[in-house]
Amino acid sequence: MTTEITKVTTHLSHNEQLIFERSHKGRIGYRLPGLDVEETPLDQLVPAELRRDDDLEGMPEVSEVDVIRHFVRMSTWNYSIDLGMYPLGSCTMKYNSRLNERVARIPGFANLHPLTEEHDAQGALEVIYELQEHLAEITGLPGISLQPAAGAHGEMTGIMIIRAFLDARDGATASTRRTMLIPDSAHGTNPASAHLSGFSVKTIRSTASGLTDLDHLRELCAQGDVAGLMLTNPNTLGLFERNIKQICNIVHEAGGLVYMDGANMNALVGVARPGDMGVDVIHLNLHKTFSTPHGGGGPGCGPCCCTKELEPFLPVPRIVKNGADSFKLDYDQPRSIGRVKAFFGNYGMMLRALSYTLTHGNDGLREATEAAVLNARYIANGLTSDYDKPFDDPPMHEVVFTDKRQTRKGVHTLDIAKRLIDYGFHPMTIYFPLIVQGAMLIEPTESVGRQELDQFIAAMKSIAAEALADPELVLNAPHNTRIGRLDEAAAARKPVLRWKPKQAASAG
Amino acid sequence: MLDSLGIKSVDELFASIPEDLRLPRPLNTPAALSEIELLTKFERLGSRNAAAGRPSFLGGGAYSHYIPTIVDHIISRSEFFTAYTPYQPEISQGTLQTIFEFQTLVCQLTGMEVANASMYDGSTGLAEAVLMAERVTRRSKVVASTTVHPQYLEVVKTYVQHAGIDLELTNFDEQSGLAGSSLAAAVDDQTAALVVQSPNFFGCIEDLKALATAAHAKGALLIVAITEAISLGLLKSPGACGADIVVAEGQSFGVPLSFGGPYVGLFATLEKYARQIPGRLVGEAFDKKGRRGFVLTLATREQHIRREKATSNICTNEGLIALAATVYLETMGRQGIQEVAHQCVQKAAYAAKEIGKLAGFSLPFSGPRFNEFVVRGPSAAAHLLSRLADEKSIEGGLALSRFVPGRANDFLVCVTETNTREEIDALVAGLSSIAKHA
Numbered sequence: 001m002t003t004e005i006t007k008v009t010t011h012l013s014h015n016e017q018l019i020f021e022r023s024h025k026g027r028i029g030y031r032l033p034g035l036d037v038e039e040t041p042l043d044q045l046v047p048a049e050l051r052r053d054d055d056l057e058g059m060p061e062v063s064e065v066d067v068i069r070h071f072v073r074m075s076t077w078n079y080s081i082d083l084g085m086y087p088l089g090s091c092t093m094k095y096n097s098r099l100n101e102r103v104a105r106i107p108g109f110a111n112l113h114p115l116t117e118e119h120d121a122q123g124a125l126e127v128i129y130e131l132q133e134h135l136a137e138i139t140g141l142p143g144i145s146l147q148p149a150a151g152a153h154g155e156m157t158g159i160m161i162i163r164a165f166l167d168a169r170d171g172a173t174a175s176t177r178r179t180m181l182i183p184d185s186a187h188g189t190n191p192a193s194a195h196l197s198g199f200s201v202k203t204i205r206s207t208a209s210g211l212t213d214l215d216h217l218r219e220l221c222a223q224g225d226v227a228g229l230m231l232t233n234p235n236t237l238g239l240f241e242r243n244i245k246q247i248c249n250i251v252h253e254a255g256g257l258v259y260m261d262g263a264n265m266n267a268l269v270g271v272a273r274p275g276d277m278g279v280d281v282i283h284l285n286l287h288k289t290f291s292t293p294h295g296g297g298g299p300g301c302g303p304c305c306c307t308k309e310l311e312p313f314l315p316v317p318r319i320v321k322n323g324a325d326s327f328k329l330d331y332d333q334p335r336s337i338g339r340v341k342a343f344f345g346n347y348g349m350m351l352r353a354l355s356y357t358l359t360h361g362n363d364g365l366r367e368a369t370e371a372a373v374l375n376a377r378y379i380a381n382g383l384t385s386d387y388d389k390p391f392d393d394p395p396m397h398e399v400v401f402t403d404k405r406q407t408r409k410g411v412h413t414l415d416i417a418k419r420l421i422d423y424g425f426h427p428m429t430i431y432f433p434l435i436v437q438g439a440m441l442i443e444p445t446e447s448v449g450r451q452e453l454d455q456f457i458a459a460m461k462s463i464a465a466e467a468l469a470d471p472e473l474v475l476n477a478p479h480n481t482r483i484g485r486l487d488e489a490a491a492a493r494k495p496v497l498r499w500k501p502k503q504a505a506s507a508g
Numbered sequence: 509m510l511d512s513l514g515i516k517s518v519d520e521l522f523a524s525i526p527e528d529l530r531l532p533r534p535l536n537t538p539a540a541l542s543e544i545e546l547l548t549k550f551e552r553l554g555s556r557n558a559a560a561g562r563p564s565f566l567g568g569g570a571y572s573h574y575i576p577t578i579v580d581h582i583i584s585r586s587e588f589f590t591a592y593t594p595y596q597p598e599i600s601q602g603t604l605q606t607i608f609e610f611q612t613l614v615c616q617l618t619g620m621e622v623a624n625a626s627m628y629d630g631s632t633g634l635a636e637a638v639l640m641a642e643r644v645t646r647r648s649k650v651v652a653s654t655t656v657h658p659q660y661l662e663v664v665k666t667y668v669q670h671a672g673i674d675l676e677l678t679n680f681d682e683q684s685g686l687a688g689s690s691l692a693a694a695v696d697d698q699t700a701a702l703v704v705q706s707p708n709f710f711g712c713i714e715d716l717k718a719l720a721t722a723a724h725a726k727g728a729l730l731i732v733a734i735t736e737a738i739s740l741g742l743l744k745s746p747g748a749c750g751a752d753i754v755v756a757e758g759q760s761f762g763v764p765l766s767f768g769g770p771y772v773g774l775f776a777t778l779e780k781y782a783r784q785i786p787g788r789l790v791g792e793a794f795d796k797k798g799r800r801g802f803v804l805t806l807a808t809r810e811q812h813i814r815r816e817k818a819t820s821n822i823c824t825n826e827g828l829i830a831l832a833a834t835v836y837l838e839t840m841g842r843q844g845i846q847e848v849a850h851q852c853v854q855k856a857a858y859a860a861k862e863i864g865k866l867a868g869f870s871l872p873f874s875g876p877r878f879n880e881f882v883v884r885g886p887s888a889a890a891h892l893l894s895r896l897a898d899e900k901s902i903e904g905g906l907a908l909s910r911f912v913p914g915r916a917n918d919f920l921v922c923v924t925e926t927n928t929r930e931e932i933d934a935l936v937a938g939l940s941s942i943a944k945h946a
Contacts, residue, residue, distance in 0.1 A: 019609055019838050030576060030844040035851055036929040037858035045857050046876050050713050052744045058616050059842035067839050068578060071606075075587035078602035082586035088595075096590050099543055104766070105580075108554025113566045114768030115906050116559040120897060123556030124767045134537045149628035149769070152811070152821045163670060188812035192821035198670030201816050240524040271522055272529050295583075295828025296603035297593035297625070297788065299770030315666075338666035342569060342631035342659040342757075343768025355550070361540025373521045374509060381513055393524060418598070427596055432812070450509060481598040484795035488597075491793035491805045495782065497622045498612040 005458050008424045008480045016073040019060045020499045029064035058501060077482060078296070079426045085448050085456055087379075089398040089429035089441025090187070090236060092266050092288035094372075099359060100291070100352035109351055114343035118328050125327035128319045128344065131354045135303055138365070139262075139282060140275025143311030145318070146303045147345040151263060152189040154283030154302025155230075159197040160337045161281055161306060161313040162228045162257045168313075168335060177255065181220055181229045183212055185237055185433040187261060190230045199227055206435060210237040210391040212247055221254035232261040233274070236433040236441070238376065238395035240267075248278030257281065262305075265289045266445070267373060267397035270366025274305075281306040290353035301349035315340045371446035372397045375453060379442055382457035386464035390436055398443035400436055411467040411474050413438040418485065419466070419477035423459035557767075563931040564903035565859075567880045567922025568709070569630070569657050569735045570768065571760045573848065574926050579762040579835045589828055597793070597803045603827065604802035607790040610834045617740040617837075617845075618754040619747025620776035625788035626825040627773025630735055630757025631660040634703070635667035636775065636786040636820055637731045637753045638675075641701035643784050643819070645729060648673050651694040652703035653687035655680045655710060657735055658911040664703075673700070685712040685873025685882065692722035699728040701752075706732060707739055709911075710873055711856075711880030711920065720750030729753060737761055737774065738924075739878045741849030753777045762836025763829055772829035783809060786820030851925035852879035855932065859923045862936045868943050872918065880922045882908065886943050889919035900938040902931075 042051070062070070079086070086093035104110070112124055132144040148154035159180070167174045180199040182190045184206055191201045202220055205213040212231065220226065229251045233241045241247065248258045260274050260282040266289040268274070274282050286292045286301035294300075306314065316336045317329035360368060373396050380389065380399040388404035403413040417427035417440070429441040444453060467474050478484070515521065522530060541549065554560070564572055583589060587602055594600030594607075607625045614623035627633035638650050650668070652661060654677050661677070668675055681688035687704050695702055702723045706714035716732060723730040729752035734740070737760045746754045756774040763771055777785060783806060791805035811818040840848065856879040864871050868886030883905070885892050890907040897903055905921040912918075923932065 016605075018605065018612075020612065028841055028843050029839045030841070032574070032844075032847055032851065032925060033928075035854055037855055037932070039854055040857050042853075045853055046713060046742065046878070049717075050715075050744055050876060051742060052740075052748070054619075054745075054748075056616065056741070056842045056846060059613070059845065060838045061842050062838060064576075064578060064839060067835065068582070070838070071582045071588075071602075071835060072585070074602040074605055075582075075585045076602070077599070077605075078587040078591045079596070079599040080587045081590035086592065088592055091592055093590075093592055099546065101584065101589075103546070103550045106550055106554040108551075108557045108560045110560075110764040110766055111572075112557045112560040112767045113564060113572070113765050113903065114570050115566050115568050115910075116557070116767075116903065117894060117897070120559035120903075121557050121767065123553035126553055126556065127550075137536050149632065149826075150822070150824050152823050153628060153632070156821055160666070160670070188810075188815050188818070189821050189823055191816035192811035192814075192818045195816040195818075196667070196671070196821055198672075240522075242524055242526060245526070245529065270531065270535050272525050272531055276531070277529055293589045293828065294592045295589050295826075296591045296600075296606075296831065297827035298824040299628075299772075299826045299829055300824055301770075338669070339659060339662040340632075340666055341663060341769075342629055342657070345768070346628075346770040347767040348764075348770050351550070355546060358538060358541045358546055358549070359543070362535040362537045364540050365535060365537065370518050370521060374513075374518070377513055377515075377521060378509055396522075396524070417596070421596065421599055426592075426599065478598050483598055483601060483799050483801045484797060486597050486793035486795050486801045486803050488793060488803050488805065491791045491803050492807070495789070495805055496792040497608075497782065497789055497805075498615050499608070 005423055005455060005462055008422055010480060013076055013482050014073040016070060018499050019062060019070055022062055022066055022070065023060045025061055027061045027063055029062055029067055084424055085444065085452050086426040087428045087442045087444050088426065089443040090263055091429065092443060092445055094291050094445040095447040096291055096293040100355040103355040104348045104351045122327060125319055127354055128350060129321060129327050131350050134357050135284065135305055138269055139305045140273030141282065141305040142308055143306040143314055144303060145314040146350055147315045147341050148302040148304055149341055149346050150298065150300035151283055151285040151302045152193060153340065154304045155189055155193040155261065156196050157304040157315060157340050158259050158281040158283050159193050161310050162259060163197045164313040164337050165310055166227055177225055177227045179225045180227055183231060184435045185235055186230060186232060187236065187263065190261060194230065209393060210239050212241055214243060214246065217247060217250055221250055226254050226256040228257040228259055230259045230261060232264060234264045234267045234396040237391055237400050238398040239391060239393050240396055244277045263288060264397060267369060269369045271369050281310055286349050286353040291356045292349040292352040299346050299349060301346040313337055368446045375444040375446065375448060378453055379444055379457060383460055386461050398441055401440045402436055403438035406467040409467050409471040411471050413440055415474045415477060416463055419463045419474045420459060421478040422480045425456055425459060559903055562901050562903050565905045565921045565923060565935060566903050568906045568920055569757060570765055571736055571922065571924060572765060572926050573738060573760050573924050575762045576836065576839045578839060579832050582835045583828055583832050588831055593824060594804060597801060601801055604790050606831050606834055608802045610830045611790060613834060613837045614774045614776050618776045619745025620754050621779040622782045623774065623776040624785050625790055626830040627775050627787055628826060629769065629771040629773045630733065630755060631663040633755035633773030633775050634660050634733045635664045637755045638664055638668060638673065638701065639671060640753060640784050640786060641729045641731060642673055644781055645700040647698055647700035649676060649698045650701050650703060651676045651678060651691065651699055653678050653680060653691045655687045655708035656703060656705040656733055657709045660733060684875040685710040686875045687714055692719055695722055695726045695728050697726050699726055701729040701731045703731045703733065705735065707736060707878040707880065710882045711877050712873055712875030713743060713878060716746055716749035716751060736879060738849050738852060741845040742853055758833045761833035763832050770826060770829050772826040772833055784819060787822045788825045848925050852923065855927055856881060856923040859921060859932045863939065866940050879924060880920055882918050883921055885917050885919065887946050888916050892942055893919060895942050896938050902935055902938055904935055
């Protein structure tokens with residue numbers, strides 16, 4: 001098998017203005033049927049002072065072909081999973097099956113109104129119920145709500161559940177327990193979500209080997225104000241927290257609960273279950289582990305899964321079984337934290353995730369986990385000779401390297417990432433986790449084969465060689481994109497966040 | 509591959525997981541289905557959603573509008589739907605320019621100065637707006653009218669329960685169906701914001717100007733929520749009325765009903781509050797050669813940098829749905845948005861007039877309407893609507909008893925450009941005959 005690096009070449013890439021700059025007065029791209037009812041003078045329906053008088057000045061006036069070319073041209077400026085490996089650590093960019101897309105578009109679901117009476121939406125409710133059952137089995141946590149719309153939203157839901165549980169358990173004394181412990185390697189969403197639930201945050205150190213520092217955890221738990229711990233496992237360094245059971249025990253004995261950030265659950269599906277580790281509540285990212293498309297930044301779906309004990313606090317409505325083949329919405333949950341989103345959540349994502357679960361089957365789900373870990377391990381092995389690997393433990397589904405060796409020549413993580421673009425790969429996650437200086441977090445997922453892994457490794461090795469021999473080449477990358485590095489600092493100093501017509505721009 | 513790693517079995521890959529934590533058995537989920545079996549299963553489940561195929565007059569926060577064919581084609585392109593959040597601008601300009609256009613379109617429609625890259629939906633957008641008002645004013649009281657969508661109010665309650673915000677609700681005017689003077693009267697100098705929806709949950713169009721004046725007189729903000737975004741094609745923009753924050757559900761812009769999601773939240777405000785906005789923002793930037801591009805900007809507001817001091821815990825937007833809304837708005841364009849809005853208001857007026865003529869039926873609220881209105885029937889609305897569905901195969905609307913106590917006979921009817929006159933006439937005839945044979 002050959003491992004030729006396939007560098008990007010220039011290809012047809014059209015320039016394309018903003019749609020507003022393409023607009024021509026009077027041009028249209030739609031047609032509606034004529035109005036088939038008698039027209040009532042508008043003044044009789046909506047008084048003039050409540051109607052707009054700007055004739056939607058500035059909105060685009062374009063034809064259908066204009067719109068198609070506009071978006072197709074812009075689309076060619078994007079990198080995508082379908083184009084190649086997208087090794088963003090922690091983001092889990094795996095293949096998005098077209099079959100799942102087809103399922104989500106079945107008219108019986110796509111055209112179903114969320115306020116339809118239960119008995120006319122039984123199929124839709126059954127999908128939710130069935131997915132809940134599978135997620136409960138996969139996580140080992142029986143209480144499920146699919147309502148949260150994203151990982152951070154599921155996280156907020158989970159932390160609110162902890163808050164509600166503690167308030168119910170401890171009554172007035174719960175107010176002395178308002179500290180949430182978060183490792184220094186955590187996702188930034190963790191502290192932000194804790195804050196939304198009224199917790200203050202204390203940071204736990206990681207050990208030199210990249211795991212939670214148990215002594216520091218004990219020390220913080222001894223202070224008596226700990227409501228809980230938010231822990232990512234495998235953690236953001238790609239390492240399994242092997243002391244997880246002990247960690248859970250320490251927190252539980254201190255009266256707190258353990259929340260697991262399930263962003264990395266794709267390293268565990270079919271292999272180990274958070275519920276068996278002592279975790280009380282977790283969120284999943286259906287857009288990571290269960291392959292629903294990332295869509296350029298959403299929509300996601302962030303189910304919250306918890307123990308029986310915490311179940312009464314889940315958002316309403318719950319979707320429950322009501323006899324053999326019948327499902328209903330249960331609002332009668334007086335201890336619920338309430339609703340976190342209108343209707344039932346990002347339902348279309350639930351259809352896709354159920355489709356993923358069923359097409360993989362139980363053995364396929366585990367195989368995906370195995371392949372994801374194997375691929376990361378292969379990259380870890382392939383790059384150690386050229387890049388600094390700060391932790392010795394073998395990684396799970398993602399591996400962290402640093403730019404330590406390259407900085408001697410003035411080449412940093414950002415430069416390596418940008419140079420990778422010239423080789424036809426999307427860069428890895430950079431400068432995260434924050435505790436690793438110059439971090440490069442690489443997650444190949446199960447959706448790449450050995451040949452592509454070898455190409456990626458070869459590209460990274462080649463960049464390491466370039467950094468030694470010709471650092472300028474790397475520092476000025478990317479060279480083959482239609483646009484160079486953009487001045488983000490200038491953009492933030494004087495933000496231009498919308499298009500304005502020329503004359504208005506100069507006036508304002 | 510295992511050999512190259514010096515590993516003998518797949519199990520060794522998981523050596524860092526203690527033995528007693530590993531699942532000793534296969535998952536108890538179903539065995540793999542083929543494509544044919546899977547589609548058969550989902551087609552069967554889809555067919556158990558009888559309501560999806562019927563003429564429908566259900567609104568109440570989710571609307572059935574025509575979706576031009578090209579919307580689904582464009583959002584199905586690999587380059588859009590299999591891309592991530594645009595962290596690497598050199599290879600994400602398609603997504604970034606689209607969001608910049610989306611932000612511009614939201615500003616144009618709402619009459620506001622800045623808009624973000626989108627929120628999860630209208631309801632969570634409203635909750636974030638309330639939190640933002642507290643940040644901006646450093647006041648802790650928020651007053652909302654009960655004419656705001658009941659589920660939106662529930663979401664706001666959940667979000668503010670630990671945020672030190674005191675949420676007060678005011679009743680609406682029974683005669684007009686409007687938030688009216690009780691909302692304006694509730695503002696005091698401790699109030700961070702007044703929250704109003706227009707058209708409101710009952711379909712009535714609020715006097716936003718008067719509410720803005722009342723809020724501003726006490727140094728409070730006016731937050732306007734919109735569930736039926738097509739109304740922006742006809743109604744005076746909240747910005748022109750003096751709103752400080754506008755949130756809207758963007759589902760009406762080319763997004764299928766899909767049993768409640770994924771939808772897309774629109775979020776817009778004034779320039780002076782740009783650094784207090786939750787969520788992602790895209791701004792213009794230039795490279796060394798002076799070529800224009802777009803980047804995620806003002807990231808110092810966000811959780812990955814600010815951690816617990818961030819303006820919000822949000823780290824994604826609803827990218828693909830924002831794209832759908834952008835394609836919809838650009839395809840329908842300046843003229844199309846107005847025509848859809850015009851057809852909605854006219855068809856709803858026709859339906860209201862015809863239903864109002866029926867013996868035993870009346871329209872309890874006098875406030876001006878867009879495309880939804882409350883009908884008072886002669887008997888329990890839930891029963892009436894359920895018979896209409898079973899016997900006439902029409903989804904006649906939403907029984908208000910599901911949300912508002914003491915309104916057993918009332919139901920909310922929504923009419924859009926997709927409802928033909930024939931359907932409206934069938935609804936009217938159906939209501940009449942079922943009421944007669946109650």
